[in-house]
Amino acid sequence: MSRKRPTVADLRAMKGKRQLTMLRVTTLEQAEAAERAGVDIVSIPPALLLDPRYRDAAPSLFSMPGENFYEIGTGDDFVRWAFRMVKASADAVYCSASYATVKRMADEAVPVIGHVGLIPSRATWTGGYRAVGKTAETALQIFEAVKQYETAGAFGAEIEVVPVEVAAAISRRTSLFMLSMGAGTGCDAQYLFAEDVLGENRGHMPRHSKVYRNFAAEYDRLQAERIAAFSEFVADCNAGAYPQDRHVVHMDPAELDLFMKRLGAA
Structure with a gap:
């Protein structure tokens, strides 16, 4: 029996009840594998969502296209981009731009996922590619960012490389659907990159990654x-x-x- 593709309302109803699974996939083959494996949520490049074969390969995956905000531009550009993504069957869009930009899209009823903790495009502000929120002060800054996303109208947020205690405490105190990348099981979904799961990387592997196959050797x-x-x-x-x-x-x-x-x- 085929699965029903979850809605934003479905995910909100599941908050705090069970851990969902999420992968970053970049190819049709990976998307089809995620579909057949029973993955719940995927982050995908916009070009993959726009491929007319995508929904045939992944009919039930809650799909979230994302692009570095430097590649998209201003708030107006983001709104136009988001409309194009939703029209192409996006269930939500990822945005690490300003809260004002998030609000612009949310005001148009576009489900938006933000980003807190280690944000690669802004890592220079938090000391590079390392854990964020290890002190009370920086942990409170993450909580404040989450509250800002709530006010802006976001539906959820990725929380990356944050101490598990901090991530769990924040997730209990927010209505946002929290996607954990290296932030423990106190959030609502566990998020990994398909290339890490498949062992495609030959260099440094993030602490939070887990390798299940050795595609690099293949x-x-x-x-x-x-x-x-x-x-x-x-x-x-x-x-x-x-x-x-x-x-x-x-x-x-x-x-x-x-x-x-x-x-x-x-």
Whole structure:
């Protein structure tokens, strides 16, 4: 039996009742795998949502396109972008721009997800790529950001790399649907990147990530096979082993004779 795609109202009703699952997926194959695996929520590039094949691959995934706010522009640009995303079947949109921009979209009934804690595009303000909210003062700043999102009309917020105690306390005190990336189970959904889950990265892995497969090794194996196949093709061409007679077509002898005569006359 196929699953029903959840609405914002459905997610709000589930707040505090169970942990939902969320992945960042970037390809149709990943989206289809998330659908078939029973993942609840996905963050996706806008281009993937706009692919006409997307909803065939992921009919029941609560889908949230997101883009770095530097790529979109002003509040007016965000509203136009959000309308385009909702029209293309987005269930919510991610926005790490200003609270005023969030409010602009929320005022138009667009479900918006904000971002608190470690925000990669603003990491310079919090000391780089490290945990945020480890002191009472900085933890209170995260809580204040959540309250600002509430006032702006956001539906939820990603909370990234924040101490579990802080994230849980905040989640209990907000109506926002809280998406935990490395912030523990006191929130409403657990969020990981598909590339980390699949082991596609060869470099640094975030503390909160968990690797379930080793795709990097499989990619290395496939690349070695790719190089070997190309090398064999080069060797065959150099040795005259390709093409063979079965790889080409021949002209009828009578037609060939006529062609050669006309070619000579030309």
